[in-house]
Amino acid sequence: MALKQYKPTTPARRGMTSQDLSDITTRKPLKSLVKSKKQNAGRNNTGRITVRHRGGGVKRHYRLMNHKLAPGTTATIEEIEYDPNRSARIARLKDQHGLYHYVIADTTMYKGKTISSGAEAPVEASNRMPLANIPVGSQIYAIEITPGKGAQMVRSAGTKAQLTAKEGDHALVRLPSGEVRKFRLESTAALGVVGNVQHQNIKVGSAGRNRRKGIRPSVRGVVMNATDHPHGGGDGGSHGPGKAPRTPWGQLTLGYRTRRRKDTTKMIVKSRHDAKRKR
Numbered sequence: 001m002a003l004k005q006y007k008p009t010t011p012a013r014r015g016m017t018s019q020d021l022s023d024i025t026t027r028k029p030l031k032s033l034v035k036s037k038k039q040n041a042g043r044n045n046t047g048r049i050t051v052r053h054r055g056g057g058v059k060r061h062y063r064l065m066n067h068k069l070a071p072g073t074t075a076t077i078e079e080i081e082y083d084p085n086r087s088a089r090i091a092r093l094k095d096q097h098g099l100y101h102y103v104i105a106d107t108t109m110y111k112g113k114t115i116s117s118g119a120e121a122p123v124e125a126s127n128r129m130p131l132a133n134i135p136v137g138s139q140i141y142a143i144e145i146t147p148g149k150g151a152q153m154v155r156s157a158g159t160k161a162q163l164t165a166k167e168g169d170h171a172l173v174r175l176p177s178g179e180v181r182k183f184r185l186e187s188t189a190a191l192g193v194v195g196n197v198q199h200q201n202i203k204v205g206s207a208g209r210n211r212r213k214g215i216r217p218s219v220r221g222v223v224m225n226a227t228d229h230p231h232g233g234g235d236g237g238s239h240g241p242g243k244a245p246r247t248p249w250g251q252l253t254l255g256y257r258t259r260r261r262k263d264t265t266k267m268i269v270k271s272r273h274d275a276k277r278k279r
Contacts, residue, residue, distance in 0.1 A: 003198050006205075016205025019196065023089065025111050026079045029063060030092060033102055037062040037085070039214065057214025060084045066101040067142065067150035068188070069128050071118030080105055087157035087199045104142055104155055106192035117188075125192040131163065131171040132185035138163050141194045143173065144187035151189070157199035160192075172269060180270035221248065 008014035042054035063083050069075070075093035081102075083090045089105040093115070108125040109115075117128040123135060134140060139160045142151035154161045154176060165172040170182040204210055207217070226233025230246050245253045259265075 003201060012206035012208075014205075015203055016209075017201070017203045019199065019202060021082065023195070024080055024082050026081060029061070029081055030100055030102075033064045033092075033100060034061045035064065053216045053218050054214055055216050056211055058084075058212050063090060063102050065090070066103055067152075067155075068144070068148070069101065069103065069117035072120070073117040075101065075115055075117075077109055077111055077113045077115065080109060080111060086155070087196060088155065089157075089195045104151075104190075105195045106141065106190065107195045107197065108192055109195065123191065126190060128188055128190045130186055130188050131173075131183055132166070134163055134171075134189065134191065136163055136165060138191055139193055140173070140189040140191055143183060143189040145183070147184050147186040147188070155194065157194055158197035159194050161189075163189075175272075177272040178270075178274075179268060179272040182267045182269060 002020050003017040004020050006013045006016045006018075037060050039055070039057065039059075041056075042049050042051035044050045062085055063081075073095050075095040077091050078094050078100075079092040081090050081092060083102075086104075090102050091105040091109050093101045093103060095101065106126055113126065115126040115128075116122070119130055119133055121127040121129045121133075123129075123133070123138075128142070131140075131143075139162055141154040141160055143153045143161060144150060145152045159176045161176060162174045163171055164174050164180065166185065167182075169185055171185055171187075172180055173183055174180050221229035221231035224232035229248050230243070230250055244255075247253060251258075
């Protein structure tokens with residue numbers, strides 16, 4: 001998939017790129033698998049802002065995804081659709097019972113292709129099956145962390161993981177971050193690479209385009225007053241000697257560990273930070 005270029009009619013348009021939508025077969029989602037989505041401007045259920053610089057943007061409708069196709073499902077891809085809530089494309093499936101599902105589309109999906117799910121499914125791209133049935137060395141995506149819960153990892157555009165080994169009841173998988181992690185062999189995954197691989201190369205180009213995405217402006221701490229930000233104040237805009245970068249509330253932002261889920265650390269065989277530590 002190539003990116004769409006613009007003529008440099010304005011300074012913002014110079015270098016601006018957007019995604020090519022030629023692989024999308026319909027612009028109208030299935031009404032029964034769509035629900036309204038409220039813009040919360042980064043606020044949680046108590047009204048506190050937990051994600052800064054959010055608000056406004058175009059109205060979106062949420063697509064109800066199926067991240068755990070039932071074993072024994074055989075479905076035909078009816079449409080490849082755009083989803084405003086994720087970077088990847090989605091595929092509309094119709095199974096053997098006439099039911100519709102939305103799943104993440106990979107690079108090999110096309111209108112009319114048949115895919116299947118379960119331990120008996122053939123080892124082919126787009127099919128979903130337990131890690132125990134997937135050959136070592138295969139590229140996979142949409143991986144379950146807890147068997148039966150549905151895909152949670154490797155779901156964004158252009159991502160892929162690799163099944164590197166099987167040891168006892170677990171499979172070793174190299175994730176896109178470089179981390180090697182253990183998963184139960186009963187966990188399912190889909191074969192292939194998530195589609196829309198050029199998503200990471202899109203250049204936004206203008207501030208207004210970010211506003212339409214619901215992203216509000218951010219002000220650098222170094223240009224604030226000392227009372228407003230730890231980076232603020234000083235002559236000439238310097239941070240001062242020996243001051244590490246931090247958030248407006250004083251939390252360190254470089255090299256400071258913020259991982260809280262210690263109970264899952266035992267599943268990490270190789271950290272994604274190992275390559276950095278060897279330098």
